[in-house]
Amino acid sequence: MAAQGGTVKADAPAIAIAGLEKHFGTLKVLADLDLVVADKELVCILGPSGSGKSTLLNIIAGLETADAGNVTLGGKRVGYLFQEPRLLPWLTAERNVDFALQGCAVPAARWGELKDHYFALAGLSEFRNYYPHQLSGGMRQRVALVRSLCVEPGILLMDEPFGGLDELTARRLRVDLLRIWRESRKTIVFVTHNAYEACYLADRVVVMAHGRIRDEIAVNIPRPRDYDDPAVFDVNRDVVRRFLAAAELQPEHASALPPVPNPVSHSPGGLP
Ligand SMILES: Nc1ncnc2c1ncn2[C@@H]1O[C@H](COP(=O)(O)OP(=O)(O)O)[C@@H](O)[C@H]1O
Ligand SMILES: [Mg+2]
Numbered sequence: 001m002a003a004q005g006g007t008v009k010a011d012a013p014a015i016a017i018a019g020l021e022k023h024f025g026t027l028k029v030l031a032d033l034d035l036v037v038a039d040k041e042l043v044c045i046l047g048p049s050g051s052g053k054s055t056l057l058n059i060i061a062g063l064e065t066a067d068a069g070n071v072t073l074g075g076k077r078v079g080y081l082f083q084e085p086r087l088l089p090w091l092t093a094e095r096n097v098d099f100a101l102q103g104c105a106v107p108a109a110r111w112g113e114l115k116d117h118y119f120a121l122a123g124l125s126e127f128r129n130y131y132p133h134q135l136s137g138g139m140r141q142r143v144a145l146v147r148s149l150c151v152e153p154g155i156l157l158m159d160e161p162f163g164g165l166d167e168l169t170a171r172r173l174r175v176d177l178l179r180i181w182r183e184s185r186k187t188i189v190f191v192t193h194n195a196y197e198a199c200y201l202a203d204r205v206v207v208m209a210h211g212r213i214r215d216e217i218a219v220n221i222p223r224p225r226d227y228d229d230p231a232v233f234d235v236n237r238d239v240v241r242r243f244l245a246a247a248e249l250q251p252e253h254a255s256a257l258p259p260v261p262n263p264v265s266h267s268p269g270g271l272p
Contacts, residue, residue, distance in 0.1 A: 011039045012074050014155050014187035015060060020069035022055055022211075029055050030066070030211045039074060042181060042188045044198035046239065047208035048247045053191040056208075057157045060189065076154025076187070077104070083160045085144035087132040093143045094119075094128040097150050104151040111150070118146045121180050138169035145177075149184060158190040162197070174200060175227055182224065195243055199235040200227060207239070207246045214246035 013036045020033040029052045037043050047053050058064035060071055061078050087096045094115065101111050119125050122142040132140055141161060148156060162170035174197060181188060192198050198205045199219055207215035217239050221231045 013037060013072075014039045014041070014074045014076060015189070016070075016072040017060070018070050020056070020059065020071065021067045022052070022059065022064070023067055028211060030059075033069070033211070033213055035206065035213060037187060037189060040185050040187055042190065042201060042203050043206055044190045044192055044202035044204070045206045045208055046192060046195055046198045046243055048193060051208045051247075052211040053208060054159055057159050057189065057191055060155075061157055073155065077152065079148035079151055079153030079156045079186075081141075081144055081148045081156065081158045081161045083163050085132070085140040087140060087143060087147075089132050092129050092131055093124065093135070093146075096132075096143060097147045100147045100151055106150070106152055114150045114152070115146075118149045121149075121183060122146050122176065136169070138165055138173060141165065141173065142176075145180070149180070149186075153186065155187045155189070158188060160192055161190075163192070163194070170197075171227060177201065178223070178225065195240045196232065196236045199239055200225060200232050205239055207243050209246040215242045217242065 015035070015037040017033060017035040020030050021028070022030040033056070035043075045053055045056070055064060057080070059066050060073075061080050063080075087093075088099060091099060097115055097119075098111070101108075101114075106114065115128075116125075119128055122145055124139065124142055124146060127135060127139060127143075130139075132143070135143065141164075145161070162173050165173065178201060190198075190201055195205075202219050205217045205219060206213055207217070217235070219235055221229065221235065225232065
């Protein structure tokens with residue numbers, strides 16, 4: 001049973017991060033960052049552009065090294081879904097998935113069963129032999145999702161995966177993601193700058209700004225969820241208010257939040 005509404009489970013956490021720091025040259029991108037994600041929990045990290053979300057995911061995935069702190073994973077393989085599907089254009093949808101399977105430890109005897117299962121869950125059974133250019137943007141991202149699930153990750157990292165899609169397509173994918181998550185029971189860390197998306201999807205919304213975690217909101221809405229449930233709008237209102245407070249925080253008037261020992265420089269541009 002997944003953690004619901006922020007309830008902490010007795011199982012070992014899927015991800016435990018303590019005291020994480022990361023610099024790029026003189027730019028402090030992550031500071032003092034602690035985060036624990038329970039097994040099978042769906043956590044959304046909400047933050048403005050440049051707040052360090054992708055850097056955090058890259059460190060969890062081992063694609064980037066931290067300058068200080070620890071990341072402990074509960075012995076789980078990590079899958080990663082990016083904003084762009086990153087499919088090989090000369091391979092069909094199914095061959096793209098095979099390509100990923102060839103690079104992982106899943107025995108070949110299971111590939112057929114896994115592909116049947118996840119292509120069906122993603123509504124793509126009829127499209128396995130299509131090339132990426134024959135598919136819509138939403139379908140290409142579905143193929144990328146199938147690819148990330150077929151390698152059987154215990155932890156799925158998703159970096160603004162629907163951010164490049166039109167709103168209707170993104171909405172369908174969010175609904176389908178929750179259905180797939182219910183059936184596949186992964187731990188998911190989902191990064192977004194879209195507050196409503198975060199509230200609809202998450203057990204817990206973690207607000208990030210200037211390289212730090214500033215706030216955390218449990219989403220106590222029962223599942224399965226209706227996308228237009230007024231309860232999601234209510235949580236969204238609260239999350240947006242707290243998100244704005246965190247994102248607009250200037251180090252010199254930070255009294256409303258815990259002290260910030262080393263103010264993080266922040267690139268201009270404001271909220272998305
Ligand atoms: N490889 C890199 N080299 C130098 N600076 C980087 C690098 N990656 C990210 N940054 C900087 O770190 C900050 C956080 O970036 P990022 O983690 O991509 O934020 P987000 O995903 O929240 O938009 C930004 O100011 C960005 O320009
Ligand atoms: Mg990013």
